[in-house]
Amino acid sequence: MLQQQPLTGNGPSNGRGLGVSGHPGMHALNSVHQPSQHRSDGGESGLEGTENGHETRRDIGDILQQIMTITDQSLDEAQAKKHALNCHRMKPALFSVLCEIKEKTGLSMRNTQEEEPQDPQLVRLDNMLLAEGVAGPEKGGGAAAAVSAATSSGGMSPDSSLEHSDYKSKLSQIRSIYHTELEKYEQACTEFTTHVMNLLREQSRTRPVTPREIERMVAIIHRKFSSIQTQLKQSTCEAVMILRSRFLDARRKRRNFSKQATEVLNEYFYSHLSNPYPSEEAKEELAKQCGITVSQVSNWFGNKRIRYKKNIGKFQEEANLYAMKTALGARQGDDSPHTPNSTGSGSFSLSGSADMFLGVPSVNGEQSAYQMQVLQIVSLFRDLLII
DNA sequence: GACAATGATTGACT
DNA sequence: AGTCAATCATTGTC
Numbered sequence A: 001m002l003q004q005q006p007l008t009g010n011g012p013s014n015g016r017g018l019g020v021s022g023h024p025g026m027h028a029l030n031s032v033h034q035p036s037q038h039r040s041d042g043g044e045s046g047l048e049g050t051e052n053g054h055e056t057r058r059d060i061g062d063i064l065q066q067i068m069t070i071t072d073q074s075l076d077e078a079q080a081k082k083h084a085l086n087c088h089r090m091k092p093a094l095f096s097v098l099c100e101i102k103e104k105t106g107l108s109m110r111n112t113q114e115e116e117p118q119d120p121q122l123v124r125l126d127n128m129l130l131a132e133g134v135a136g137p138e139k140g141g142g143a144a145a146a147v148s149a150a151t152s153s154g155g156m157s158p159d160s161s162l163e164h165s166d167y168k169s170k171l172s173q174i175r176s177i178y179h180t181e182l183e184k185y186e187q188a189c190t191e192f193t194t195h196v197m198n199l200l201r202e203q204s205r206t207r208p209v210t211p212r213e214i215e216r217m218v219a220i221i222h223r224k225f226s227s228i229q230t231q232l233k234q235s236t237c238e239a240v241m242i243l244r245s246r247f248l249d250a251r252r253k254r255r256n257f258s259k260q261a262t263e264v265l266n267e268y269f270y271s272h273l274s275n276p277y278p279s280e281e282a283k284e285e286l287a288k289q290c291g292i293t294v295s296q297v298s299n300w301f302g303n304k305r306i307r308y309k310k311n312i313g314k315f316q317e318e319a320n321l322y323a324m325k326t327a328l329g330a331r332q333g334d335d336s337p338h339t340p341n342s343t344g345s346g347s348f349s350l351s352g353s354a355d356m357f358l359g360v361p362s363v364n365g366e367q368s369a370y371q372m373q374v375l376q377i378v379s380l381f382r383d384l385l386i387i
Numbered sequence B: 001g002a003c004a005a006t007g008a009t010t011g012a013c014t
Numbered sequence C: 001a002g003t004c005a006a007t008c009a010t011t012g013t014c
Helices: A011-018 A024-040 A046-072 A075-087 A091-112 A120-131 A141-154 A160-203 A211-252 A259-271 A280-290 A294-310 A312-331 A342-346 A353-358 A366-386
Strands: none
Touching: A046 A075, A046 A091, A075 A091, A120 A211, A160 A211, A259 A280, A259 A294, A259 A312, A280 A294, A294 A312
16 A cells, blocks of 8 residues: 655655665765765865855755755745755655654664554444444344343333334434444545645645654554544444333333233132232233233232232222122133132132231221121132033 | 332241 | 332323
8 A cells, every 4th residue: 555665756866876885864964965975085176066065065064954944834935945855955865864864763763663463342332223224234133132031021011013113213313323424534544644644744845744644644544543433333232222221111111901811800800809819820821811011010929919909999990890700700711810829719718918918997887897708608609510 | 100029039947 | 039118100080
């Protein structure tokens, strides 16, 4: 990509032409001084030689002065001066010397050029963007992962697909913005690099610019743009995280169970009123029937037990309804409301936790206590019939 | 908006 | 680990 010599234009090659071999700059400098030495040895004129030497130094001083002041001048003046300097007879020699000095100082810089290890933070950001489906091929793997993570903890609500599409569309927006910006940055980086390289090529005609220096400059530019890209990646990651947390929060919101699900749970509860503690298997079956998770079933039974116990009177009507329903269903050979907890129902006892329910003081007086007893008997009958 | 209903969470207990 | 009890936060109804 970067060529070794042509970048310096006619400088070093011409300079080398003045010397003998090897170190172009020093030989060029020697060649500048040589005439005075040779001539003082009894050439055409010793005085003339000395004058030549002085004249040469004046030339160099003049050139250096012009270079030093070139930035203070207007663009047109500088352009004209640049041209004049390029054509100056001493230019190749001076150019070579500067090249050599630069080469020497460049050695120390070369050593300081470290091999940049890949930034671990950048790696993390890249990995995350890839996992979230923002970077890499468009497939929405991350979205699917987020969706599955969310649904595994909550249970699928009827409008979950709606939220999925909402999440996906938001993620796709982020993805689109990310790629647009990334492309913009890359384009800007390329343009800026080209611009700087052209500038350096141009400058290399009047000052020594080594290919290595250009390489370094390009590397610096790339580093700068890379840090901008890192910022972009960081912002994108933050946006994804916010979106994701919002999505998860939204799913964590309480949703009332469907009427059908509540019906199934209530049927189990009132038909097992003597021992409303479904086994793990029963919970799983109920969860399956209701389209909720096992922990949601546990929550529901926990709440139901406590609320029922707290206010039996309030639940009386409901209890009667379900007791009648299940009893009727069992008599007709209808097995719809029963769950596979036959082991539990078969061994119901009136002691232990069940006593808690039977022994609860009635808020509605004796009538409620009597009804409770009836319900218990109905429930037991129902279970026996099912078995 | 007030209120009841209800699903979820939390800490203590067994 | 499962349950109870209190509580929170949201939803549904009026």
